[in-house]
Amino acid sequence: MMTSLLRDSHLQRVDAGEVLFMQGDAASECYIIVEGWVKLYRLTMDGNEAIVSVFARGQSFAEAAVFSMDSYPVAAEAVTASKLLRISRDVLHQKIRKNPEFALSILSSTSLHLKQLVQQVEQLKMHTAAQRVARFLASLCPMEAGACTIGLPYDKTLIAGRLGMKPESLSRAFVKLRKLGVRVERNAAAIRDIKVLRDYADGDDGGVIYRRPGNISSQSTA
Structure with a gap:
């Protein structure tokens, strides 16, 4: 499964501060971090950044947006010089339809992200x-x-x-x-x-x- 995914993805090198996508952009790709750190954030009404999450090597992000949304609900920016695997919307949907194990892995990743967000809210409150x-x-x-x-x-x-x-x-x-x-x-x-x-x-x-x-x-x- 991973070999097939690597074959159908594209390796991208980005510099620190490089924007991968903006909030509201068409959700066309999701990412796996090979090296580096990436932050996800939303822009507030006064133009400030509200950090949603920070991802590191081996983690993936934007799967839920690519799978079920028309646009990204957040922006993504490389915190450090990074290497990323880009997976297109078409490839992701194709893998999900053909491979139940891959579909479960996407569901697991999305559930983990949700759990982490709940934990963040809990920590802020408690x-x-x-x-x-x-x-x-x-x-x-x-x-x-x-x-x-x-x-x-x-x-x-x-x-x-x-x-x-x-x-x-x-x-x-x-x-x-x-x-x-x-x-x-x-x-x-x-x-x-x-x-x-x-x-x-x-x-x-x-x-x-x-x-x-x-x-x-x-x-x-x-």
């Missing part, structure tokens, strides 16, 4: 800015416990937009997370204990847990 940042940083670290150093995948303005906050709120969240042993410098974050960060992201923000040698305590962040 978690503080610092908790959302903690969850984002934790998602970049493959370890379950211990120290971890990660590179921020894109600029902080985009991180703030993805997490539903202003850049100044992101900066305040970074300061707050220092009590958890998180240090952010330039484009990297050093985390003293990823488990502590994950526990904080999933827990109550009434206090910040931090560790010192031989001691575990709680300190109010009010």
